[in-house]
Amino acid sequence: MGAIQRPTPAMGPYHVEIRSESFYLNRGDATPDLVAQPSRHEVVVPAADAPRILAALDQVTAHPQWRRWPRPAEGEQPDTSWTRAPGGQGPVADPHWTVTADGDRLHLRGPWVVYHETHRNLLGTELCYRDVPELREAIKKSPAGSASR
Template identity: 50%
Template sequence: MGAIQQPTRAMGPYAVEIRSESFYLTRTEAEVCTAPNRHEAVVPASDLPYLAAAFRQVSSHKAWRLREWADGDPSDTSWALPLDGEGEAPAASWEVSRDGEKLSIRGPWIVFAELGRGLLSTELCYLNLTDLDEALKALDSEAAAH
């Protein structure tokens, strides 16, 4: 059970639910998104500032600041295996890329797509947030430089 946070205007279509060692990130109005597999999401590239704002909300929450999760191993992605044991665990590192107006994010998370309901949600371990945030910032900086 988690604590659903009040989204800020800067978060656009994203909302956050805080948990003890992870958080859920949900994008509404997700008809413009895809989920090619359980560890990848494709969202509009214009979502970069919204994601940054959502991550700021997470890192400002007391669950993050207490860092009770900080002794974990970010390379252990076994928690993301399918319940039936079929399939692979995701890579421990993030792969982010931009193709025109689309942003592809692949890494140590689980992506749930209910595109018919306009929802795309993910679960991220706090251990993996800083690396994802840095990868997205680097991609944004690279795009701004061109």
């Protein structure tokens, strides 16, 4: 069970639910004309969402418990075996983030499992706290992220 945070205006349609070792990042109003889920580990959102996602990550790192969450040991490699499909079939997620811009679209691929519930227009994923700094840097390095600075 987690604590749903009140979204800031900068987060737009995104909201965060804080948990013990991870958090949920969700996007409301996730209609098929706005977002796509090419694979279990990839999502495509409007490039204009880059600053909104960064604002959501800021909310996570500003949480009073941020410093208490587990951190990986120096040199520890991420374990993404949990990202396999039910039954252990299919590939695992990439252990590192790839964020690329394609015109007005932003592709985010990394160590997560994405769910796009088209009947509810909800896009959601669970992220480990350990992945926040790398995801933030990958977004900032993308053309969409660098334009938002």
